[in-house]
Amino acid sequence: MRNFMTKNSVFYLQREAWDDIKEYKENFKEVIREREKNRIPFFHQSPQFTYRGHLVEYLKRICIERNLTHCCLHLAVYLLDIFMDNHSIIPERVLLVTNVCLLIAAKFEENNVTIPKISELNAAINNRYPIKEYKNLEIVMLQFFHWYIMFPTAAHYIYYYMQSVISLDDIEDNKNIRTLFFNLHDCITDYLDQIIENVHYMQCYPPSKLAAAIIAASRMDMGLSGWTEELQNLTDYKMEDVQAPTFVLKTKHAFVHCQKCKIENIM
CATH class of the missing domain: 1.10.472 (Cyclin A; domain 1)
Structure with missing residues (x-):
């Protein structure tokens, strides 16, 4: 299904936003380039790197099912890559980390209607983890990123x-x-x-x-x-x-x- 100019498309932008971009084009370019400089270097040195292909496919499937944007998907993958790059995660908790990355990305990129609930993400992996583990890990991850996740992809x-x-x-x-x-x-x-x-x-x-x-x-x-x-x-x-x-x-x-x-x- 083609959703070129719908709110679910990576290419959708409201007319008012287009007007703002035209008026403040140079400032906008400066802001997004500055955010790009704030990205954390990535070396794909995680011991769990072999799981990455499966985890990315999982994120893509969930984003399609939940009608989430490309920006949400790419931000979730970036957060996952960086967090795994800097932590040794036991295999049994890799899916928990993946779901929390998607949850954080969705809270930043999506509107309230499309943000998946923790229970829905947990159900997608057969309710593998207690709900409180999601909340605890979300705080840990946000602290790791110093509460800054405005990373452009x-x-x-x-x-x-x-x-x-x-x-x-x-x-x-x-x-x-x-x-x-x-x-x-x-x-x-x-x-x-x-x-x-x-x-x-x-x-x-x-x-x-x-x-x-x-x-x-x-x-x-x-x-x-x-x-x-x-x-x-x-x-x-x-x-x-x-x-x-x-x-x-x-x-x-x-x-x-x-x-x-x-x-x-x-x-």
Whole structure:
């Protein structure tokens, strides 16, 4: 189901918000870049790293079932990666940590109607833990993050970059702009899934650059030029700045050297 301009879409933004962005564009860019600098470095050194693929798929499934946004999903994955990166978690509690990461992300990204209840998240894993353990762990995790979770992800930047995803030069007589937007939506969604499935994307690239690369790769998939002057002005990235991650996204066979994995890893 395509939900391009609904409140459940990563691309949805109310008209008043668009007006604010236009008026305060430079200030907005400065704020989100400053938040990007506050992100915690990630080395994927958790002893539970082998569980990550299963946990990400679980989060994706719950977000689809609960109709949660891409921003919520990506923030939950980021919180999970960072918390696991800095703690040794016994395997029996990994799902508890995952659910609490999703709960925290949902409280930050979603409205009250869509925030899942603890009982609902616990039911999704067969009521494995006492409810009080969720509440206790939530406090522990928030204290670890110093009560600051305004970490931007690639999904957040996509949300912002979409205002310039198509330029006037892209519109030709034989192209339907609505169809083009829907097709771009599908491409971008696929790439957003791709970057959370492979941990090295977050490890190697800042989220603003990843988002720019996703836009470039999606435009190229649609037969458009990879970059435009409008995107350069909005993102402060030139095409050469995002060329490497764009190549990695599109080929899916690029290698990255990772000391933690001890091998050259396919992204």
